[in-house]
Amino acid sequence: MTLLKMTRSICPKCNKVIDASVVEEDGKVWLQKKCDVHGSFKELYWGDANMYKWVEGFASEGAGVSNPAISIDPSKVACPYNCGLCTAHKSHTALANVFVTNRCNKRCWYCFAGLDNIKKNGYVYEPPFEQIVEMLRVLRDERPVPTNAIQFTGGEPTIRDDMLDIIKEAVKMGFQSIMLNTNGITLALDPDLVARYRKAGVNFLYLSFDGVTATTNPKNHEYIPKIIENCRKAGMPVTLVPTLINGVNDHEIWPIVRFGLDNIDVVRSVNFQPVSFVGTMTRSISEEEKRKAQRITIPDMAHKLEAQSKGLIRASGFYPVPTVAPVADIISKVRGGMPITKFTCNSHCGMATFVFKDGDKIIPLEEFVDIGRAYKLLKELSFEDLGTNVGKLKAATKLYSKVSKIVNKEKAPKDVDVASMIVDVLLKKGGTDKFVLRSMMIGSMHFMDPYNYDIDRVQRCVIHYVTPDGRIIPFCAFNVLPEFYRDKINKKFGIPIAEWEKQTGKKLEDDLKRI
Template identity: 30%
Template structure:
């Protein structure tokens, strides 16, 4: 990453230092498109380009004050240029924010946003019973890595001097949680604008709220058709009957943090060896009739070698486990051990100072962060290779809802003998052969553009159908308790056999969230995952979580103003034309 002026360091994807040196690197660099981004230091606007270097694609941008930055957004097959799913932008529903400062400052949604809401996420607490080294929301109290749990519902204490950045006003005390009434009122106001969006309850750790069952019931009472819980699973695993209480309240699905088949990955990414708790959480959901999606944060060199094991763990527990979802690690919020915002230098990391040691520290932090970065196609290939070709690239598709470069998915019928059969179409309303098949030389044509709103509608329907547990009557009699459900009598006819097979659908998907290095405003305007902000805005997920290199948030403390990033002094005003 660059410091001031004209300096530039790319991510290691170029061929500098190999045969041909600098000239060969320059010759192989090809600009694919121009877009816009933000500066990782000040979050101000930065013109950007997507640049092909060999089989990799970099996002390269320049801040007039802090110089040039580069980060990989795509590496290898399926080819970037073939991974497409064109959409016709759809205007927002109802009122929102207006154009003033440019993208991504105007989120709320502004008139330039081109996609309706598929998932409306609401953060119900910033408290957490873990202090994960990697966390979108920097949830929990300040402090180092978790040494142990202070009871199931208690937060982990911090070390002196580890308080939050002064520009970050996120709550971490019970009394600072929004009240039940405030949360319900927020979702009620947004109901006309969000439409039939699926609701995800997030945080922090939502299960720290003892009124979570009442909140779920209230959300269903507002007419939202699907409610999902985003959780680390500890309370589900350790409190008998808790999963059943959530199911009775109206919960449909559990988005379960699940980073590997053993304790190694959870210790690195979550600070504690918690695999046994994850298994017990799945078992509790099976008993309660809740569908489970295994959600893995993927970091290179940490757990990218065990994605196939996660898929196999899920397949062994169909139909309660509805899919495996992979999220390449993104660098916002807290990312200790991967070039942490609170790292080695007293100055903001990445902001070069006169001291040689500071520059060296900044480069070290940059190297740690970029070494852990992994792109969507690398995840796809790892899933293919680690499952022995059980999930070919040709059966993974670009999305029909969000921007094509944001995700992949495939849906399969899981047979009892271990075979996977493509289930006809993919997650998020895709269908068709997708980019991978074209790249494989099948000669398929690019799909015709669809209205973005239609993609969002199909995505909502898919999630409701696939990620909630199937009705017990659709689970075949040979399914035992260890695999997720039972049925007293076998299917009586072809229709019941069809329903039983439908209950064994399993999705494999991934989503690449954008951070301050990789944010592309074209992608952001196609986002369909929106956060219900306390001030009534609906903010695209990546914009909501966006933080500068030293941990300053863009949107979490309120909308950015012409005098600076919200809650962060005078940094990154973003004034001027947006993307």
């Protein structure tokens, strides 16, 4: 056993902050910790120790937040219990979740928000339009980098009657990336609804998609063909979002990707989310054997994809999220120092790769681009003077020349000029369009739970929730510690179910009947 680092975690029984060690053993990485009251715990952290150590080389420092809602001395911060964001947080918001309702038209057994039994929770959380606008304003007021990307989530956001109005208001406020997190059922039942959301300002559907069969995806399998058809007609890009559970749907990783590639004109990305044992899944936490059987990590997903695709998409093609951090530095310089969203999460939070299609042929990006050399080139360029027109011209010329040398044009898709695409991404507004339209991203983001909790990851989190009281809370605090955040906020700003039903004349069961 080899010690890789010391960190801080929480006791999964009492939530007390305790010391933890991250160790390598048998080719895997484990988190070990001991609570004085509840004893020792050992949990799988990453399924591949070599990959764990490799991704650390891509770590990038963030700008943090200069106007934190919780302004206290960093030395006195009791992370993760002072979230808001606080002075100890090291990254700004890259994507904000706007939790618009805890009502849902499904009751999923693995829901991380714990909404399978809303009656047990006792409250309907559904902030009024005006309150949501104030929440959006908090995000736009974040400094030094105003939040630019939001995701409306729930529950099922599309069952709100005023969802289109909320989206239109977000557009007016300057948000450039607006995602809608949905199971898509309402969008299948109403053929015009996708088009209305697209027209209102939604850039992406973040579509729950747990498998290609009714067994692995009982939630919305029967609706998927109609959802994709309606999105195709409306020109609505889609991200497929499978919750990955070992022994449940991990055998369909490649078929899920294959489905995305077969619909690449609509599906722009597939983002696997390895299950975290929070919310409804807390029932598995108390059953150690079941939890360990269902646990799957990012490297496990990547290796399974390589095996299932018979080596077509290799695990070595996945790079950690902070790999793109130099891109933000370059774009900021090109735009005269303008604050740009920079993905500076912990290197172990997520990974991604890209694939292209050339006719029926599938070509991974790493097949024709030396990504490692490309990263080094971007790092070098991020330190150069790019603030003048002369600087930009020199950078474009230099970049095109150098990138061309690390691209194998013989293996590249016939009509894809990657060097030109990369120059456009860095030097032109809207420059990502060419790249996005020709490729499909395959990614994975692993949110934590009380067993694999690493406070270093929380402090670098870039995916946050905004709340009605003006706080911004990291995803892995909001959902992992519901008694401090999610459930507490639901109760504080929610309405007792009986009162809500009396006010609205509706019944919670009516949501299920919409299906």
